């Protein structure tokens with residue numbers, strides 16, 4: 752397989768502004784299937800916008816955004832829903848329905864978006880909950896879960912449709928170091944056991960150093976460093992170097 756066939760997400764010369772404020776300036780990078788990319792940068796440097804462009808929740812002003820061999824820029828609704836099915840999204844707040852149990856929260860997208868029969872859905876939900884350590888908690892409502900359990904539940908929700916690409920916005924924010932490490936472990940298992948590509952926005956440098964195959968550092972709209980943790984640690988760019996070695 753050529754390198755191109757293995758690319759999970761690629762930005763080609765992406766520009767994005769809001770009014771007169773340029774948020775992404777000629778940004779290009781790519782990440783392969785089964786690899787983890789951590790997006791680092793100070794607040795307001797375009798990390799969440801990058802995730803939204805990958806999900807095609809917004810469009811760039813120019814440039815291309817490739818997801819699993821498809822340029823999502825300018826796709827029609829049918830094309831977009833096809834390409835979005837390849838992606839799971841771990842929201843900061845887990846995005847669970849409070850009125851549904853954990854089990855029901857996970858079963859819902861399977862009922863809506865697949866033709867799987869009920870017994871298979873039960874199996875998939877149970878397996879996914881077990882994978883994140885919540886196998887015994889399916890009957891609980893989100894309000895009964897701790898912060899760490901909610902994050903794991905959000906991860907299970909993002910994984911239940913078996914996405915090729917998982918996007919995560921600050922998966923360990925608000926968690927203590929030990930619980931944050933547990934989430935990091937789960938993310939790494941997604942990558943190694945499921946071959947999922949991970950794109951993670953994070954301020955947690957400690958976690959990024961463990962998980963990332965590639966690190967991208969955004970600063971004032973520019974991609975100022977891209978490479979392995981070691982490469983970025985030796986970057987000529989001071990902001991990037993400081994961020995990764997802090």
Ligand SMILES: Nc1ncnc2c1ncn2[C@@H]1O[C@H](COP(=O)(O)OP(=O)(O)OP(=O)(O)O)[C@@H](O)[C@H]1O
Pocket residue numbers: 769774792793794795796797798799800801
């Ligand atoms: N829909 C929008 N309309 C106008 N401006 C926006 C919009 N979305 C983002 N921005 C602006 O784009 C810039 C980058 O925002 P983004 O949310 O990507 O930052 P971030 O790097 O994720 O920051 P943080 O680490 O604080 O979450 C900010 O100045 C923000 O105000």
